[in-house]
Amino acid sequence: MAPPANEERLRQLLLRGLAGDTVAYNAFLGETAAFLRGFLRRRLVRLPDEVEDLVQETLLAVHNQRHTYDAAQPLTAWLHAIARYKLVDLLRRRSRSDALHDPLDDELEIVAVADRDAQDARRDLDKLLATLPDKQRLPIVHVKIEGLSVVETAQLTGLSESAVKVGVHRGLKALAALMRKAP
Amino acid sequence: MKTDELVALLARNAEPVPARDPSARVGLAMLAGMAIAAALTVAVLGLNPRLGRELALPMFWVKVSFAAGVGLIGLLAVRRLARPGRAIGGLRAALALPVLAIWLLAAVTLLAASPVDRTALVLGETWRFCTLNIAWLSAPVFAAIALGVRAFAPTRLRLAGAAAGFAAGGVAALVYTLHCPELSAAFIGIWYVLGVLVPTAMGALVGPRLFAW
Numbered sequence: 001m002a003p004p005a006n007e008e009r010l011r012q013l014l015l016r017g018l019a020g021d022t023v024a025y026n027a028f029l030g031e032t033a034a035f036l037r038g039f040l041r042r043r044l045v046r047l048p049d050e051v052e053d054l055v056q057e058t059l060l061a062v063h064n065q066r067h068t069y070d071a072a073q074p075l076t077a078w079l080h081a082i083a084r085y086k087l088v089d090l091l092r093r094r095s096r097s098d099a100l101h102d103p104l105d106d107e108l109e110i111v112a113v114a115d116r117d118a119q120d121a122r123r124d125l126d127k128l129l130a131t132l133p134d135k136q137r138l139p140i141v142h143v144k145i146e147g148l149s150v151v152e153t154a155q156l157t158g159l160s161e162s163a164v165k166v167g168v169h170r171g172l173k174a175l176a177a178l179m180r181k182a183p
Numbered sequence: 184m185k186t187d188e189l190v191a192l193l194a195r196n197a198e199p200v201p202a203r204d205p206s207a208r209v210g211l212a213m214l215a216g217m218a219i220a221a222a223l224t225v226a227v228l229g230l231n232p233r234l235g236r237e238l239a240l241p242m243f244w245v246k247v248s249f250a251a252g253v254g255l256i257g258l259l260a261v262r263r264l265a266r267p268g269r270a271i272g273g274l275r276a277a278l279a280l281p282v283l284a285i286w287l288l289a290a291v292t293l294l295a296a297s298p299v300d301r302t303a304l305v306l307g308e309t310w311r312f313c314t315l316n317i318a319w320l321s322a323p324v325f326a327a328i329a330l331g332v333r334a335f336a337p338t339r340l341r342l343a344g345a346a347a348g349f350a351a352g353g354v355a356a357l358v359y360t361l362h363c364p365e366l367s368a369a370f371i372g373i374w375y376v377l378g379v380l381v382p383t384a385m386g387a388l389v390g391p392r393l394f395a396w
Binding site for chain 1: 184185186187189190191192193194195196197198199200201202203204205265266267268269335336338395396
């Protein structure tokens with residue numbers, strides 16, 4: 001089976017994003033969210049309320065693990081493995097494996113159906129963010145939400161520039177861990 | 184927070200990220216673990232007094248090759264399993280290769296030996312300690328490899344744990360040759376192989392907890 005037409009375009013967006021092009025990276029994450037939603041909605045037929053939470057959790061995982069994407073590898077294989085891992089992880093956590101209707105083995109399908117109709121997530125990410133320690137929360141709030149530069153954030157918070165970068169990185173990882181725990 | 188907002192948050196000011204191959208990180212971890220295991224071997228078990236003479240014997244190097252082969256193939260498997268969406272494919276068969284090779288050599292040796300000598304070839308002088316020693320020596324190596332793997336994103340956690348244990352067992356077996364006086368393929372084929380299988384099984388057991396993300 002040939003990879004879907006979406007694969008190459010999405011892959012180019014990710015590669016440009018990894019090189020530091022935030023516009024391309026935003027487009028990559030936006031489209032990936034739609035594909036994840038399509039993929040997960042069809043597999044969580046009995047848990048429709050979980051879909052958007054899992055889309056967000058998987059999206060954060062894609063971001064946190066973006067250094068593990070190898071440009072020589074098909075993007076679909078990589079995305080599918082992450083989405084499948086997060087889905088199985090959720091079902092195991094809920095121990096409701098009966099919600100798993102379809103086999104999960106067709107990786108090309110992951111970029112086949114986009115679903116742009118986002119429901120509201122039940123889990124409140126802002127609340128989870130508020131529970132992070134300051135050295136992680138403040139860098140995320142200033143750099144990732146308010147859009148300040150690392151230098152500006154360092155001046156504002158009194159943290160060093162590398163502490164700001166590390167704070168963002170560790171904070172997003174901690175957020176991912178909180179999402180696995182918070183129902 | 185809406186998903187669109189999350190997308191914008193994640194993309195905003197995103198730093199460039201170089202793709203990272205796990206082999207460098209995990210390989211370094213294996214070397215660090217090997218140094219610790221070697222120090223423990225010398226300090227706790229002591230060097231084999233006959234080591235100097237054995238260096239000239241082909242069987243010593245067969246033993247070293249077996250252990251190094253297990254470690255290297257284990258590293259290749261860990262490298263693949265540390266990233267999402269990487270099949271281990273042909274490596275699955277390669278994992279058995281060093282074991283099959285030593286079994287073949289063991290079978291030839293045992294068939295060629297007179298029945299009286301066979302027990303000695305299998306049990307040597309140290310069969311009681313060999314497996315146990317390799318197993319505990321693999322613990323620091325496994326810990327180092329596991330730290331390396333956790334910097335990546337394995338999606339098949341049990342398999343990744345088993346591969347990490349297999350690699351750690353290979354390194355521990357390699358280091359154990361500093362102490363071990365045995366030179367029979369039958370001995371290596373049983374007690375060394377068991378020594379590698381113990382950390383492999385332990386790795387499979389703890390993998391799902393250790394590597395979850």
